[in-house]
Amino acid sequence: xxxxxKIIYFEKQSTFKMNENQKHIEDLQQIRSIMERSTxxxxxxxxxxxxAGIFGLIGAALAYLKLAGEFSISSSNNRLYSGDVVDVMDxxxxxVVRMNLAFGPTLDLVIIATGTLGLALIFATIFTARKAKKDxxxxxxxxxxxLLVNTAIPLxxxxxxxxxxxxxxxxxxxxxxxxxxxxxxxxxxxxxxxPEIRIVGVLNIILGLLNTIxxxxxxxxxxxxxxxxxxxxxxxxxxxxxxx
Amino acid sequence: xxxxxxxxxxxxxxxxxxxxMSVLMVNPEVDFKTMKEMLDVSDGNLASHTSALEKNEYxxxxxxxxxxxxxxxxxxxxxxxxxxxxxLSALEILLGKSS
Numbered sequence: 001x002x003x004x005x006k007i008i009y010f011e012k013q014s015t016f017k018m019n020e021n022q023k024h025i026e027d028l029q030q031i032r033s034i035m036e037r038s039t040x041x042x043x044x045x046x047x048x049x050x051x052a053g054i055f056g057l058i059g060a061a062l063a064y065l066k067l068a069g070e071f072s073i074s075s076s077n078n079r080l081y082s083g084d085v086v087d088v089m090d091x092x093x094x095x096v097v098r099m100n101l102a103f104g105p106t107l108d109l110v111i112i113a114t115g116t117l118g119l120a121l122i123f124a125t126i127f128t129a130r131k132a133k134k135d136x137x138x139x140x141x142x143x144x145x146x147l148l149v150n151t152a153i154p155l156x157x158x159x160x161x162x163x164x165x166x167x168x169x170x171x172x173x174x175x176x177x178x179x180x181x182x183x184x185x186x187x188x189x190x191x192x193x194x195p196e197i198r199i200v201g202v203l204n205i206i207l208g209l210l211n212t213i214x215x216x217x218x219x220x221x222x223x224x225x226x227x228x229x230x231x232x233x234x235x236x237x238x239x240x241x242x243x244x
Numbered sequence: 245x246x247x248x249x250x251x252x253x254x255x256x257x258x259x260x261x262x263x264x265m266s267v268l269m270v271n272p273e274v275d276f277k278t279m280k281e282m283l284d285v286s287d288g289n290l291a292s293h294t295s296a297l298e299k300n301e302y303x304x305x306x307x308x309x310x311x312x313x314x315x316x317x318x319x320x321x322x323x324x325x326x327x328x329x330x331x332l333s334a335l336e337i338l339l340g341k342s343s
Contacts, residue, residue: 024335027262031332034266038274038282142278 049234175218179208
């Protein structure tokens with residue numbers, strides 16, 4: 001009975017073929033858009049990539065200056081902390097950490113790296129929130145949550161692993177590890193956002209692996225991975241999705 | 245006898261039902277609030293369309309209590325997945341033929 005109704009119904013409909021086709025096209029477009037919106041966080045702004053890249057380069061430059069500075073200072077006397085960056089945070093917790101590590105330049109580098117990451121994240125969030133608002137999307141959606149959680153898992157594991165490396169004095173492996181785990185984090189998160197992120201992830205992993213061959217060149221690879229690649233990605237995304 | 249056009253499913257005539265099915269095809273389980281935000285519809289509207297789909301056995305409605313708050317979640321059934329896929333193929337064939 002219901003099958004028969006269906007047939008009659010659609011026979012009637014076929015007389016409005018043009019309008020019907022238009023409706024079907026719109027239906028398909030809507031289905032597609034809903035499927036994308038409900039699984040992908042599309043508000044990620046290209047400007048986030050650019051700002052992250054700039055902070056990455058600044059961080060690398062600071063680290064470079066720090067290293068250059070440390071070497072000249074430690075050869076003349078034992079005062080390891082001349083650091084402009086450290087002074088602000090030199091109060092309590094880090095003193096303890098420093099004593100445990102008993103390795104000055106490393107702590108400074110960790111602080112620079114953490115600061116860079118923090119600033120990059122803050123500005124990425126700001127630009128993305130702005131874009132979400134412009135697009136009429138929610139910044140905090142179930143999809144955003146999935147993206148965040150799935151990116152955070154490899155990132156946190158990598159961070160802890162790097163701390164272990166530092167603790168065991170395997171300093172040369174820290175830079176490759178940060179790049180590799182960061183790349184894995186991006187690939188893991190890329191399922192929930194625009195697919196281009198995946199490429200950034202792959203490139204960072206390649207850089208990280210190359211860095212394991214050229215140990216000691218961590219800063220160069222960092223500048224390339226966290227700096228240059230982010231900026232290129234951001235510019236590409238900005239012109240592809242935002243400047244229209 | 246039965247042309248391709250008859251593969252279109254009347255249960256998915258409505259845009260909101262299409263939307264509900266689209267969300268459930270790509271997400272394993274979706275709660276009421278999320279669904280409402282995703283489709284931008286009113287409570288009553290969503291409830292009536294989900295219960296219509298439930299009647300067709302295309303989706304499963306689960307009502308749980310989180311503390312004192314009722315929490316309704318939706319999942320797509322095997323039948324619903326098949327029906328929706330058939331509907332999509334029918335749409336595609338239809339459009340492909342006419343253009």
